[in-house]
Structures are given as C-alpha cells and as structure tokens.
Amino acid sequence: MALLIVVAALVVGGVQAADGGVSAADRLAGAAVLLAATAALHWRRRRPAVVLAVTAAAAVSYYLLGYPLGPEPVPFVVALYATAEAGRRSIAVTAVPLAVGLVLAADVAAGRAPEGEDLVAVTAVLVAAVGLGELARSRREQRHAHAERAVAQERLRIARDLHDTLAHQLTAISVQAGAALCKRDSRPELAYPTLETVREVAGDALREVRSVLGVIRADATAGGNSCDAVPAIGARAGLAVTMTVSGEAGALPPDVDAATYRIAQEALTNVRRHAGVTEAEVRLAYLPRHVEIEVLDRGGGTAGSGDRTPGGHGIAGMRERVTALGGRFSAGPRPGGGFRVWATIPR
Incomplete structure (x- = not known):
C-alpha cells in the first residue's frame, strides 16, 4: 500500500508539474489514466x-x-521491476525492447520525431528496473535457502540429541x-x-527428550548435561568409569558443554553395548582454548565405541x-585391543 501511495503521488505531481499548455481537464483525465494503472x-x-x-497500455494511451x-x-517501470522480482525473467527481458519499440511507434503515430537521448534514457531505466528486480529475487531466494539450511541443521541436531539420549538411557534401563x-x-x-534405578533412569530420559523436543539446548543447570555428570553415565549403564580431569574447567559455552557430555554418553553407552567389558576410562582436559x-576401553574386537552394528549413527553423530x-x-581401535574415542573442541 505504501508503494501505491508513493507512485500515485509521483504521477499526480508529475502531471501537474509538466509543461505543455495542457488544460486542467486534460491534466485531470491524464492523472485518472495513470492512477488506474497505479x-x-x-x-x-x-x-x-x-x-x-x-x-x-495505460502509458501508451496516455x-x-x-x-x-x-x-x-x-x-510501467514499477510493474517491470515486480515482474522480474516474481521470477518472470523472460517476460521482463522481452518487455524492454517491446517497450522501446512502442515508444518509437507512439512517436511516429503522434507525428513526433524520436529523440535518441530520450530512447537511451528510457532503455537505461527499463534495464535498471529488470536488473534490480532480479537482484531482489536472488536475495530473497538466498534468504530462503539459508532458512531451509538452518531448519535442516536444527532437525539434524534434534535427531542427534534424541539418538544420544535414547541410546544411553534405554541401554541403562535394559541393563538394570x-x-x-x-x-x-x-x-x-x-x-x-x-527397579528404583530403572524408574529414575526412565524419568531422566523423559526429561531429556522433552528438553530436546522443546528445542532447549541442554546445559549444566537445565538438562544436567555437564561433564561433571560423566561418571554417573557409566554407573547407570553398569560400567565402572575411571575419570581423569586436568586443567581449569571454567565456564564452557552451552554448545561445547553439551557436545562434550554427549560424546562421553555415546561412547560409554557403546562400550556397555558392544565392547564386552564393564570398565572404561574417561580423560577430560580443559586447555586454554580447547576442551579435550x-x-x-579394553574391549574385544576391532570395532569401537560407536557404530559397532550395521547402520549405526554413533560415530557419525559425534563427528558431526x-x-x-x-x-x-x-x-x-587401540593398539593391543580396545577402542579410543577422542575429540577436541574450541572453547
């Protein structure tokens, strides 16, 4: 609506300000034609x-x-811009030479001699309108593509969180x-x-799933997804976890803290499910610019604490x-048997 008001003001003001000794009635009629086009x-x-x-048609008639x-x-220039912006590129491009041809034909029909400078100016304005419309369309499509990528990434994050949460908690429930x-x-x-432990683990699982489905990023206070809780992960899964922490923890960004917790959770869950051992070791190092x-584990086989079954997504999810x-x-695999999962993340 704002654009229509601006265009209406331009055409009415242009009609009133134009020279040519035209009567007031003709000015009023001309303004009516252009307002209809507006x-x-x-x-x-x-x-x-x-x-x-x-x-x-309104411009030619006028x-x-x-x-x-x-x-x-x-x-007409505004309509040409809108046509290009709407993605009707062929129509917009074709309209430029047709419009110039109509101007020439109208000059001949009105008995006026076409002026080269005017034709150049008209062509430049029309080409600029098409170009700006294409630019606006391209930017809109880029924003749309960016939004789609953001949605896809968020869906992937939610799917990854659900996998990590359910794989660990259901394994713990099964063991208990x-x-x-x-x-x-x-x-x-x-x-x-x-059975009381089973009930507690099931309750924890429900809370974490609600957190993920609510698109709430887990952090140390809201979701319990803190590195300090890593030993409890193993205990619930029936593992004896030896944890070594070095460096000054400080405050980790929520994404980094959640990723570190999930990596430990996924790796320990798969130790319990696939390694065939009841012990594991976790080493956590708080470095100046990274957390490592x-x-x-010392489990048997060469496959590791991740995707030990066909179609598994544990290692892929951790890597992502x-x-x-x-x-x-x-x-x-580790030399001499077992498996190693390692990650370093900028703080």
Missing part, C-alpha cells in the same frame, strides 16, 4: 504479467492522447531391568532397588557435533 499495481505479485500489460509528458512510464529379573527369585530384596575428551563446533574428532 491501482493495477495492487495485483503485481499475483498477476505480474497482466499488470505489466495493463500499465504498458502518450497518444497528448497528455502532459513525463510521469507516464512510472507505473535384566539385573532385576535375575534377582527377583534368588534375592528379591535386591531387585527392588534395581577421550574415552578408552564436533565438526559443527570447529573441532577435531577421531575414533578407532
């Missing part, structure tokens, strides 16, 4: 080609009827439930504490997390 601009986004034709020259191209079943007949008094985490934060990641 009103058509309201549909420039929905029907750009139609609006372009209407404004062109010219042939001998109304004051000057403002007649304004609605299996222990409770083994004890229910021989030592029933020991089965109940184990290493998860080690670290790479997204500008860090480095590696995972592979």
Whole structure:
C-alpha cells in the first residue's frame, strides 16, 4: 500500500508539474489514466504479467492522447521491476525492447520525431528496473535457502540429541531391568532397588527428550548435561568409569558443554553395548582454548565405541557435533585391543 501511495503521488505531481499548455481537464483525465494503472499495481505479485500489460497500455494511451509528458512510464517501470522480482525473467527481458519499440511507434503515430537521448534514457531505466528486480529475487531466494539450511541443521541436531539420549538411557534401563529379573527369585530384596534405578533412569530420559523436543539446548543447570555428570553415565549403564580431569574447567559455552557430555554418553553407552567389558576410562582436559575428551576401553574386537552394528549413527553423530563446533574428532581401535574415542573442541 505504501508503494501505491508513493507512485500515485509521483504521477499526480508529475502531471501537474509538466509543461505543455495542457488544460486542467486534460491534466485531470491524464492523472485518472495513470492512477488506474497505479491501482493495477495492487495485483503485481499475483498477476505480474497482466499488470505489466495493463500499465504498458495505460502509458501508451496516455502518450497518444497528448497528455502532459513525463510521469507516464512510472507505473510501467514499477510493474517491470515486480515482474522480474516474481521470477518472470523472460517476460521482463522481452518487455524492454517491446517497450522501446512502442515508444518509437507512439512517436511516429503522434507525428513526433524520436529523440535518441530520450530512447537511451528510457532503455537505461527499463534495464535498471529488470536488473534490480532480479537482484531482489536472488536475495530473497538466498534468504530462503539459508532458512531451509538452518531448519535442516536444527532437525539434524534434534535427531542427534534424541539418538544420544535414547541410546544411553534405554541401554541403562535394559541393563538394570535384566539385573532385576535375575534377582527377583534368588534375592528379591535386591531387585527392588534395581527397579528404583530403572524408574529414575526412565524419568531422566523423559526429561531429556522433552528438553530436546522443546528445542532447549541442554546445559549444566537445565538438562544436567555437564561433564561433571560423566561418571554417573557409566554407573547407570553398569560400567565402572575411571575419570581423569586436568586443567581449569571454567565456564564452557552451552554448545561445547553439551557436545562434550554427549560424546562421553555415546561412547560409554557403546562400550556397555558392544565392547564386552564393564570398565572404561574417561580423560577430560580443559586447555586454554580447547576442551579435550577421550574415552578408552579394553574391549574385544576391532570395532569401537560407536557404530559397532550395521547402520549405526554413533560415530557419525559425534563427528558431526564436533565438526559443527570447529573441532577435531577421531575414533578407532587401540593398539593391543580396545577402542579410543577422542575429540577436541574450541572453547
């Protein structure tokens, strides 16, 4: 609406300010023709080609009827810009030579001699309108593509968080439930504490899943995703975790803290699921510009604490997390047996 008001003001002001000894009635009639073309601009986004034709017809009619020259191209130029912006490139480009041809034809029909300078100026304005429309369309498409990439990245992050959370918690629940079943007949008094642990782990899983689905980034206070909680991860999964911390922790950015926690969680979960051992070692180093985490086990086989089954996503997910934060990641067998997961992330 604001654009229509500006164009209307330009055409009315141009008609009134133009020279040529035209009567007030002719000025009023000329303004009415151009205002009708301006009103058509309201549909420039929905029907750009139609609006372009209407404004062109209005400009030619205005010219042939001998109304004051000057403002007649304004609605057409705006329509030409809108056509290019709408992605109708072929129509917009074709309209430029056609418009110049119409100007020449109108001059001949009106008995006027075409002026080369005027034709050059008209051509330059029309080409500029098409170019600016193309530029606006290109920028809009770039913004749209950027928004789509951001959505895709957020979906990937949520999927990764869900995988990390559910893989760990469900493994812990499975281990504890299996222990409770083994004890229910021989030592029933020991089965109940184990079932209580299952209940707590399930509650933790629900809270973390709600956090992920709510697109809330886990941090040390809200989601418990702090490196200080790493030993508890192993305990819930039935692992004895030896943790070594070096350097001054300080305050880690939430993304870095969450990524470090998730890496430890995923690696320890897969130690319990695939390594065939009940012990693991975690080394956490707070360096001046990086935080470094290493998860080690002495399990059998050559596959490691990550994707030990076909189609697994553990190592890929950890690598994506670290790479997204500008860090480095590696995972592979250790000399003499076992597996090593290592990552360093800028603080």
